[in-house]
Amino acid sequence: MEKKIILLVEDNLDEEELIKRALKKGNIPHEIIVMNDPVEALDYLFGTGIYSGRDLRIMPKVIWLDLNLPKMDGLEVLRRLRENQRTKLVPVVMLTASNQQEEIVKNYGVGANSYVRKPVEFSEFALLVQQLAVYWLQVNQTPPVLIL
Incomplete structure (x- = not known):
């Protein structure tokens, strides 16, 4: 059975x-891998650095990527994912507090699969997270992992 992995790249520990x-709370079958550092997340996905030798056949079904990250912003992480043959088809959901049209256009232009504004209210945020998980882990069909 395919693992239903979410890779969350988020530097805010509260979020x-x-x-x-x-x-x-949503009781959605999943495994979540959290990376607080975007460079470490790229190492994980590409099997480099401390993750060299990692089984690259096991990839997340979806990446939830915060837009505002230290060291490298989410847009740059997205660019690198889309440039790489192994990760260019992995779905990426951009999570942000921003609702600026310019940001939305930029993210979709680089290859985001979804752009989601994080609600401030916890109950709305929790519902959004559960809806995203159901859609990306249970409804959406992803292409097979590319083994290079």
């Missing part, structure tokens, strides 16, 4: 905890 709680 990370809220997402984990919402997923648990």
Whole structure:
């Protein structure tokens, strides 16, 4: 059976905890891998750095990527994912507080599969997380992992 992995790239520990709680409350079968550092997330996905030798046949079904990250913003992470043959088809959901049209256009232009504004209210945020999980883990059909 295929693992239903969400890779969450989020530097805000409070939001990370809220997402984990919402997923648990939603009782949606999943495994969540959290990376607080975008460079480490890229190492994980590409099997480099401390993740060299990782089984690259096991990839997330979806990446939830915060737009505002330290060291490298989410848009740059997305660019690198889309440039790489192995990760260019992995669905990426951009999570942000911004609702600026310019940002939305930029993210879709680079290859985001979805752009989602994080609600401020916890109950709305929890519902959104659960809806995203159901859609990306249970409804959406993803292409097979490319083995290079």
